[in-house]
Amino acid sequence: MSKEHLDKIVAQFPEAVVETHSLCGDHTALVRRDKWLEVMSFVRDELGLDHFIDLTAVDYLGREQGKDRFEVVVHLRSSQSGERLRLKARVPENNPAIDTLCGLWQGANWFERECHEMYGIKFKGHPDLRPLLLYPEFKGYPLRKDYPIDRRQPRVALLAPETGRSPRPGDETPHGHDPGFKADK
Amino acid sequence: MGLETKLKSVPWLATKAEFFINWARKYSLFQYPFVTACCGMEFMSAACSHYDIARFGAEFPRFTPRQADFLLVVGTISHKQAPILRTVYEQMCAPKWVVAFGACASTGGFYDNYATVQGCDKVIPVDVYIPGCPPRPEMVLDGLMKLMDKIQGEKLDEHEVSPKYRMLP
Amino acid sequence: MPVDSVKDLYSEHLEIMLGPSHPAMHGTIQMKVHFDGETIAWVDVEPGYLHRGFEKECEDHRWNQVVPYTDRLNYVSPIINNVGFVMAVEKLCGLEVPPRGQFLRLILSEMSRISDHLTCVAAQVMELGAFSAFLYLIKARELYYELLESVTGARVTTSWTRVGGARCDLPDDFVSQTQKAIPETRRILKEIHGLFDHNRIFLDRMVGVGVISQADAISFGITGPFLRSTGVAYDVRKADPYLVYDQFEFEVPTGRNGDNMDRYSVRMAELEQSLRIIEQAISRIPEGPISVNDPRYTPPDKTAVYTTIEGLIHQFKMVYEGIHPPAGESYAAVEGANGELGFYVVSDGGEKPVKCRCRAPCFPIVAALGGMLKGHMLADIIPTFGSVNMIGGEMDR
Numbered sequence: 001m002s003k004e005h006l007d008k009i010v011a012q013f014p015e016a017v018v019e020t021h022s023l024c025g026d027h028t029a030l031v032r033r034d035k036w037l038e039v040m041s042f043v044r045d046e047l048g049l050d051h052f053i054d055l056t057a058v059d060y061l062g063r064e065q066g067k068d069r070f071e072v073v074v075h076l077r078s079s080q081s082g083e084r085l086r087l088k089a090r091v092p093e094n095n096p097a098i099d100t101l102c103g104l105w106q107g108a109n110w111f112e113r114e115c116h117e118m119y120g121i122k123f124k125g126h127p128d129l130r131p132l133l134l135y136p137e138f139k140g141y142p143l144r145k146d147y148p149i150d151r152r153q154p155r156v157a158l159l160a161p162e163t164g165r166s167p168r169p170g171d172e173t174p175h176g177h178d179p180g181f182k183a184d185k
Numbered sequence: 186m187g188l189e190t191k192l193k194s195v196p197w198l199a200t201k202a203e204f205f206i207n208w209a210r211k212y213s214l215f216q217y218p219f220v221t222a223c224c225g226m227e228f229m230s231a232a233c234s235h236y237d238i239a240r241f242g243a244e245f246p247r248f249t250p251r252q253a254d255f256l257l258v259v260g261t262i263s264h265k266q267a268p269i270l271r272t273v274y275e276q277m278c279a280p281k282w283v284v285a286f287g288a289c290a291s292t293g294g295f296y297d298n299y300a301t302v303q304g305c306d307k308v309i310p311v312d313v314y315i316p317g318c319p320p321r322p323e324m325v326l327d328g329l330m331k332l333m334d335k336i337q338g339e340k341l342d343e344h345e346v347s348p349k350y351r352m353l354p
Numbered sequence: 355m356p357v358d359s360v361k362d363l364y365s366e367h368l369e370i371m372l373g374p375s376h377p378a379m380h381g382t383i384q385m386k387v388h389f390d391g392e393t394i395a396w397v398d399v400e401p402g403y404l405h406r407g408f409e410k411e412c413e414d415h416r417w418n419q420v421v422p423y424t425d426r427l428n429y430v431s432p433i434i435n436n437v438g439f440v441m442a443v444e445k446l447c448g449l450e451v452p453p454r455g456q457f458l459r460l461i462l463s464e465m466s467r468i469s470d471h472l473t474c475v476a477a478q479v480m481e482l483g484a485f486s487a488f489l490y491l492i493k494a495r496e497l498y499y500e501l502l503e504s505v506t507g508a509r510v511t512t513s514w515t516r517v518g519g520a521r522c523d524l525p526d527d528f529v530s531q532t533q534k535a536i537p538e539t540r541r542i543l544k545e546i547h548g549l550f551d552h553n554r555i556f557l558d559r560m561v562g563v564g565v566i567s568q569a570d571a572i573s574f575g576i577t578g579p580f581l582r583s584t585g586v587a588y589d590v591r592k593a594d595p596y597l598v599y600d601q602f603e604f605e606v607p608t609g610r611n612g613d614n615m616d617r618y619s620v621r622m623a624e625l626e627q628s629l630r631i632i633e634q635a636i637s638r639i640p641e642g643p644i645s646v647n648d649p650r651y652t653p654p655d656k657t658a659v660y661t662t663i664e665g666l667i668h669q670f671k672m673v674y675e676g677i678h679p680p681a682g683e684s685y686a687a688v689e690g691a692n693g694e695l696g697f698y699v700v701s702d703g704g705e706k707p708v709k710c711r712c713r714a715p716c717f718p719i720v721a722a723l724g725g726m727l728k729g730h731m732l733a734d735i736i737p738t739f740g741s742v743n744m745i746g747g748e749m750d751r
Contacts, residue, residue: 023682023683023684024445024446024448024682024683024684025445026683026684026685028683050572050573051572051575051577052572052573052574052575052718053575053687053694053696053713054575054685054696054698054711054713056698056709056711058700058708058709059709060708073698075685075696075698075713079572079586079588082588082593082594084594084685086685105573105574105575106570106573106574106721106722107573107574107575107576107718107721107722109721110717110718110721111717111718118409131402132400132401132402133401133402133405133750133751134265134300134402134405135264135265135402138264142299142300142407142410143409143410145413147299149297149298149299149407149410149411149414150297150298150299151299152264152299153264153299154264154267154302155264155265155267155268156267156268156271156308158302158307158308159306159307159308159309159310160306160307162293162302162303162307163303218377219375220381220382221381221382221403221404221746222381222404222406222426222429222746222747223425223426223429223510223511223747225381226429226430226473226510227509227510229473229492230492230495230496230499230509233488233489233492233493234489234492234493235492235493235496246377248376248377260381260404261404261406263402263403263404263405263406265402265403265405266374266382266403266404269374269375269403270375273375295411295422295423296406296407296411298406298407298410298411299407299410300405300406300407301406301407318511319509319510319511321509
C-alpha cells in the first residue's frame with residue numbers, strides 16, 4: 001500500500017489534518033471534525049475510495065487533558081485499486097456531534113445509527129437516528145467506558161433476580177452475592 | 186383442561202389412562218424451535234439424518250406456537266428478545282413443556298452483561314436444561330429423553346394445577 | 355357521472371411483522387413489511403435481537419480470552435473469525451506465524467467456509483420447500499464438523515487460534531480423513547447441482563429476484579458472494595493475500611445480474627474452489643512448530659513446565675497476566691463466508707483491549723435488504739433473505 005493517498009490529503013487540506021501515521025502498514029489520517037465532510041467528499045470523489053468498509057468510535061476515557069474523549073474511525077477502500085485508508089476525527093464529550101456521511105455512502109446509515117446508540121455521538125443530518133441494536137426503553141450508552149458492564153435494564157418483569165458478575169480483582173464493590181432484584185430503570 | 190382430568194374419580198381407569206396419555210404425549214412432541222444463536226447449528230444437526238431426532242417422534246417443527254406443545258429455546262435470549270419469548274410461550278396451549286437448549290438459554294452462558302438475560306428461566310418456566318456451548322447432538326437427545334421420562338411420570342391433572350401456569354407478571 | 359371504481363376505493367397498506375421468531379429468519383431479525391396487496395411497498399428491517407455485547411465483553415477480558423467470543427460471531431464458520439482476530443493482534447505485535455501454523459489455519463478456514471456455504475444453501479433451499487436437499491447438505495456438513503472436532507475438540511465453537519499460533523496440532527489421521535471427505539462432498543454437491551440448476555420452480559423463484567446493482571453494493575459497503583454476484587471480483591484472499599493464500603491456485607467466481615440465482619451459483623462455485631484449495635494444501639503441509647517462538651506471546655511446552663523452574667514461571671505469568679501487545683491500533687481483514695470480516699483492535703499496552711471492533715460482513719448487506727425488496731412480492735422475501743445469509747451473531751454482535 002502506498003502513502004500517496006495520505007500525501008494527497010495533506011496537500012489538499014493542510015490545516016485540517018492533525019496528524020498521520022502508517023503504524024502496522026495501515027495508512028491513517030486524523031482530521032479535524034469541522035472539516036470531516038469536506039475531507040470525506042475529496043477522498044471519495046478525487047481519490048476514488050468508494051468502498052465503505054467500517055465506521056466506529058473509540059472511547060478514550062481518562063486520556064490526557066486537552067484531547068477529546070471520543071474518536072470516530074472510518075475505514076475505506078478503493079474498489080478500483082484496492083488501496084485502503086483509515087480516517088479519524090476526535091469528538092469531545094461535551095458536544096459529541098459530527099457530520100453524517102449518509103450523503104456520500106449509503107452504508108454509513110446503519111453504521112452511524114449503531115455508533116450513536118452505543119456512544120451517544122450525534123451525526124448531524126442523519127435521516128433516521130433511531131436505536132438499531134438496542135431497544136427503545138434502554139437508557140444510557142453502553143459502550144462508553146463509564147457504563148458498567150452488568151447494569152441490567154430488563155424489558156419484562158423477570159421471574160427471578162439476575163445476579164451480577166463474579167467479583168474480580170480490582171472491582172470496587174462486591175457483585176453478585178446479594179440476590180436483590182436489580183431493576184435499573 | 187381435558188376430559189382426562191375427570192377420570193380422577195375412577196382410580197383404576199385413571200392410572201391406565203395416565204400411562205397411555207403420557208405415552209402418546211411424549212412420543213409425539215410438536216416442537217417450536219425458538220432459535221436465536223449458535224446452538225441452532227447443533228439443533229440442525231440433531232434434527233437431521235445423522236443424529237435423527239425423528240426416532241423420538243419429535244421431528245416435525247410446528248412453526249406456530251398455536252400448534253406446538255414443546256418450546257425449545259435454542260440460543261441466547263437478549264433483553265430485547267425477552268418479551269417475544271414470553272408472548273410465544275403464552276400463545277401455546279397447555280400441556281406444554283420448555284427445554285432450555287444450551288448454556289445461554291440455561292444461565293446466560295458467558296455473556297454476563299447489559300444485553301443478555303441470564304437464562305430463559307428468568308422469563309418463562311423451564312422443564313429441562315441442556316448444558317453445553319453448544320451441546321453435542323447426543324446431549325440434546327439425552328435431554329429429550331429426560332423430558333420424555335418427566336412426561337411419562339406426570340399426573341393427569343399436572344397441567345391444570347401446575348404452578349408454572351400461574352399468570353406470568 | 356361514471357366513477358372509476360378502483361381509484362375511489364379506500365385502501366391502506368397492510369403491515370406484517372416477519373419475525374423476530376420465524377423459521378425463515380435464520381435466527382432472529384424483525385422485518386416490518388408494508389404491503390400494497392401482495393406487493394411490498396417498503397420494508398423496515400430491525401436487527402438487534404441477538405445483541406450480546408461482544409465489544410463490551412472484549413474490553414473486559416484479556417487478549418486470548420477474547421477468542422471464544424469471536425467464535426460466536428459468525429458461528430457457522432468459527433475458525434475464520436478466530437483467525438481474523440488473532441491476525442489483527444499479531445499485526446499489532448509484529449508477529450510472524452511459522453509456515454505450518456499458517457497452513458493449518460488456511461486448511462481449517464477453508465473447511466469452515468465450506469460448512470458455512472453448505473449451511474447457507476441448505477437453509478435457503480429448505481425454505482423454498484426442498485427439504486431433502488437440506489438433509490443431504492447437512493450430511494455433508496457433518497463430515498467437516500467431524501474433521502474440525504478431531505483437530506480442535508469442538509464441532510461448532512472451536513476457539514482454536516491463539517495470538518501467535520494455535521492451540522494444538524493436527525491428529526495423525528487428519529490428512530487421510532480429509533482425503534476421504536473431499537470426494538464424498540463432491541458427490542453430494544453433484545446431486546445438489548442436479549436437483550437445482552435446471553429446476554424450473556427454483557429458477558422461477560430465484561432469477562430476477564432481489565437484484566442489487568454494482569454501484570449500490572459498493573456504496574453500501576457490501577463484500578463477499580453478494581458483491582461478487584454483481585460482477586465485482588473482490589476477494590480478500592486475492593486482493594490482500596493473508597496466510598499463504600498466494601501459494602495456491604483458485605478462482606474467484608462472479609455472477610452477472612446480482613440476483614438470488616447468481617448468489618446461489620457463486621456460493622456453489624466457491625465450494626468447489628475451497629475443495630481445490632484444501633486438496634492442494636493437505637498434500638504439502640510443512641513440518642515445524644505451529645506457534646511463534648516468542649516467550650512473550652506463546653506459552654512454553656508442557657515438558658518444560660513440569661521439569662524446569664523457568665518453564666513453570668513462564669507458564670504462570672502467561673496464564674495469570676496474559677499477553678501485552680504494544681500500544682497502537684491495527685485493522686486486519688480476512689475473507690469470511692459472507693465477505694470481508696475485519697477486526698479493528700486498539701491497544702494501550704495493557705492486558706485487555708481498549709477496543710475490539712468486528713466489522714461484520716452481513717451488516718451492510720442487511721442494511722441494503724430493505725431497498726432490494728421494494729416492489730417484490732411476499733414470497734420473494736424468503737429466497738432473498740436466504741441468499742443474504744444473515745448470521746445473527748455476526749450482525750448484532
